[in-house]
Amino acid sequence: MKAKHQRLILAVAALVALIGAGLLAASALKDEAAYFYAPGDVRAKGVEPGKAIRLGGMVVKGSLKRAADGVTLHFDVTDGKATVPAVFKGIAPDLFKEGSGVVAEGAFDTKGAFIATNLLAKHDERYMPRELDGMTYNETTREMKAER
Numbered sequence: 001m002k003a004k005h006q007r008l009i010l011a012v013a014a015l016v017a018l019i020g021a022g023l024l025a026a027s028a029l030k031d032e033a034a035y036f037y038a039p040g041d042v043r044a045k046g047v048e049p050g051k052a053i054r055l056g057g058m059v060v061k062g063s064l065k066r067a068a069d070g071v072t073l074h075f076d077v078t079d080g081k082a083t084v085p086a087v088f089k090g091i092a093p094d095l096f097k098e099g100s101g102v103v104a105e106g107a108f109d110t111k112g113a114f115i116a117t118n119l120l121a122k123h124d125e126r127y128m129p130r131e132l133d134g135m136t137y138n139e140t141t142r143e144m145k146a147e148r
Contacts, residue, residue, distance in 0.1 A: 036103050040081030049110045055084065056103040064098045077102060077114070088116040095121035 036056035037047065047053055055077055063076035073088045075098075086104055096102060096119055104116035 038079040038081070039077055039084040040079045042084060042108075043082040047108055049108050052105070052107050054103050054105050055086065055114050055116075057084075057101070059096070059098050059100055059102050061098045077104065084114050085112070086114040086116055088119055090119075092119055093121040097121075 036054035039055070039057050042055065057077040057079040060076040060078050060083060063074075065074045066072070067074065071089055071091065073092060075086055075088075076083050077086050078084075086106075088104065088106075100121060103120040104114060105118040105120070106114055106116040109115055
């Protein structure tokens with residue numbers, strides 16, 4: 001066999017192996033490629049208890065309750081289609097409040113409540129830290145100044 005044919009066969013075999021690896025990786029990821037599940041997705045598809053996922057949505061206003069121990073939070077997460085009860089034990093981020101966005105890491109228990117192990121509070125693009133509220137940035141002098 002000529003060297004030209006050997007290179008062609010080797011190139012075709014490499015291409016087939018690359019396509020096979022891509023298809024295998026895509027089939028293994030399936031639904032796991034989502035950054036987080038919304039409450040509507042959880043209600044529609046269902047998630048088995050104990051499976052580690054991220055649940056994302058908005059904290060329902062009026063649903064945030066602190067337990068007597070001071071570190072356990074009970075709240076509801078919604079996406080406008082469905083609402084899921086959630087529980088978190090620990091210190092919540094400063095941005096975590098009613099009506100704000102949240103991504104909670106954890107798993108569902110057998111009763112359908114989401115047991116969060118970590119809370120990631122989300123903010124919009126207009127977020128301003130409390131320390132800088134009422135301040136403006138001067139491009140020329142490159143310093144922060146209080147607004148008048």
